[in-house]
Amino acid sequence: MHTPADRRTFIKSIGAITATAAYRPAALFAAEPKPRKIVLRSSWQTVNIGDIAHTPGVLRLLEKYVPEAEVYLWPSKIDAGVKELLLRRFPKLKFVEGAESQAQALVECDFFLHSSGPALVGRKDVARWRRETGKPYGIYGITQGPLDEETVELLSGAEFVYFRDSVSLERAKQAGVKSPVMEFGPDGAFAVDLRDDASAQRFLADTGLEAGKFLCVIPRYRYTPYWVVHPRKMTVEDDRKHARNEAMKEHDHAPLRAAIEAVVHETEMKVLICPEDRSQVAIGKEMLFDKLPSDVKAKTVWRDRYWLTDEALSTYTLSAGLFGLEMHSPILCIGAGVPAIVGRFAEQTSKGLMWRDIGLGDWLFDMDAPADVERFVPTVLSLAKAPAAARALAAQGRANVERRQRETMAVVRETVLRAGIAIERPSAK
Numbered sequence: 001m002h003t004p005a006d007r008r009t010f011i012k013s014i015g016a017i018t019a020t021a022a023y024r025p026a027a028l029f030a031a032e033p034k035p036r037k038i039v040l041r042s043s044w045q046t047v048n049i050g051d052i053a054h055t056p057g058v059l060r061l062l063e064k065y066v067p068e069a070e071v072y073l074w075p076s077k078i079d080a081g082v083k084e085l086l087l088r089r090f091p092k093l094k095f096v097e098g099a100e101s102q103a104q105a106l107v108e109c110d111f112f113l114h115s116s117g118p119a120l121v122g123r124k125d126v127a128r129w130r131r132e133t134g135k136p137y138g139i140y141g142i143t144q145g146p147l148d149e150e151t152v153e154l155l156s157g158a159e160f161v162y163f164r165d166s167v168s169l170e171r172a173k174q175a176g177v178k179s180p181v182m183e184f185g186p187d188g189a190f191a192v193d194l195r196d197d198a199s200a201q202r203f204l205a206d207t208g209l210e211a212g213k214f215l216c217v218i219p220r221y222r223y224t225p226y227w228v229v230h231p232r233k234m235t236v237e238d239d240r241k242h243a244r245n246e247a248m249k250e251h252d253h254a255p256l257r258a259a260i261e262a263v264v265h266e267t268e269m270k271v272l273i274c275p276e277d278r279s280q281v282a283i284g285k286e287m288l289f290d291k292l293p294s295d296v297k298a299k300t301v302w303r304d305r306y307w308l309t310d311e312a313l314s315t316y317t318l319s320a321g322l323f324g325l326e327m328h329s330p331i332l333c334i335g336a337g338v339p340a341i342v343g344r345f346a347e348q349t350s351k352g353l354m355w356r357d358i359g360l361g362d363w364l365f366d367m368d369a370p371a372d373v374e375r376f377v378p379t380v381l382s383l384a385k386a387p388a389a390a391r392a393l394a395a396q397g398r399a400n401v402e403r404r405q406r407e408t409m410a411v412v413r414e415t416v417l418r419a420g421i422a423i424e425r426p427s428a429k
Contacts, residue, residue, distance in 0.1 A: 050328020218324030
C-alpha cells in the first residue's frame with residue numbers, strides 16, 4: 001500500500017495539470033483504455049429527501065469531474081421509487097446489491113468512495129474494503145462526532161477526508177486523524193440537479209401558489225421519530241426522545257408560525273408548509289397550519305404528503321426562498337441559487353454550521369438562543385421583501401460551494417487516476 005508521502009507526491013506532481021482551465025480531462029487517460037471503476041457507498045435511507053440527495057449529488061460531481069470512470073452504487077436502501085429516480089438521471093449507473101455483487105465489486109473496482117452523510121455511515125464497509133483489498137479509498141463530505149480508535153484509523157487510512165463542516169474537521173484533527181488530505185468539503189447534496197417540473201407545476205396549479213410569490217417552510221421535531229417512520233415498539237431511548245420532542249415542539253415552532261404570519265400580513269407572498277422527511281407532514285399540520293389565524297391560513301398551503309427529491313427541488317426553485325428547522329432542503333436550495341434560512345437545535349450534529357463555512361452565517365439560527373430567535377422573523381421577512389438581495393446572497397453561497405467542489409473533485413480525480421495506475425501497472429512506483 002502506498003504511504004501518505006507517496007500520495008502527497010503524486011497529487012503534487014499532477015496537481016498543476018488539473019488546476020488549469022485549459023486542461024482536457026481525456027488527455028491523461030488517452031493511453032489507458034480500461035476505465036477506472038469507482039464503488040460509491042451511499043443511499044443511506046429513503047424516508048428523507050436529504051438522505052436521498054447525497055447520492056445524485058455525488059454522482060453528478062463524478063459525472064462532471066471524472067467522466068471516464070464507471071460508477072457502481074453500493075446502497076443501503078433504494079426503495080420507494082428512488083432506484084428508478086436515479087436511473088432516470090443516470091441511466092448508465094450500475095448497482096452493487098447482495099453479497100455476490102459486493103464481493104465482485106471488491107475485486108473489480110479500483111477505488112472506494114464513501115458519500116456524504118451524518119457520519120462515517122458505511123464504516124464497516126470501509127473497513128472491509130481496506131482489509132480485503134488494500135486498495136485506496138476516500139471520504140467525501142461527512143459530519144463527524146466523537147471518534148473512537150477504529151474510526152481514527154479508518155479516516156487516517158483514507159487518501160482524503162472531506163468534512164462538510166469545519167467543526168467536524170477540527171474534531172478529527174484533535175482526535176489524531178492523519179489522512180494526507182483533510183479539509184472542508186461541501187455536502188454532496190449541493191450538486192443535485194434532479195427535477196420533476198411537471199409535478200411541481202401541477203402542485204402549484206392545484207394549490208393556488210404562483211412562481212416567485214411564495215416561501216417554503218419546513219417543521220421538525222428535535223429527534224426524528226423513527227419509531228413512527230418505521231413503526232416499531234418504542235425503546236426506553238425512544239421514550240426519552242419522544243418526551244423531549246413533546247416538551248419542545250411549541251417552543252421550536254412558535255417562531256416559524258410568527259414568521260408565516262409576518263410574511264402573510266406584511267407582504268403579498270403566500271407560504272407552503274412542506275416536509276423533508278415523512279414525519280414532518282403531520283407535525284406541519286399540528287404545529288404550524290392548525291394553529292394559524294384564519295386569515296393567515298387562507299394564504300398558507302399545507303402539503304399533505306411526502307415527496308421525493310426531484311419534485312421537492314423543482315418546487316423550491318419556483319419559490320422565493322425557504323426557511324425552517326431542517327438542513328438538506330436548504331442545501332438543495334442553495335445548490336440551485338434559492339435563498340434558504342437554517343434553524344438548528346442543540347440536539348443536532350454540527351452539520352448546520354456549514355452555513356458559516358459557505359458564507360451564509362447571517363442565515364444560520366440557533367433556536368435555543370433568544371437573540372437568534374429574536375432576529376429570525378425579520379430575516380425571513382427579508383426574503384419576501386427584498387428578493388433580489390436575498391438571491392444575490394444565495395448566489396454568493398453557491399459560488400463558494402462550487403469553488404470547493406472544483407477543488408475537492410480535482411483531488412478525487414487525481415486519486416482515482418492513481419488508483420487505476422496502481423492496479424493496471426502494479427510495478428509502477
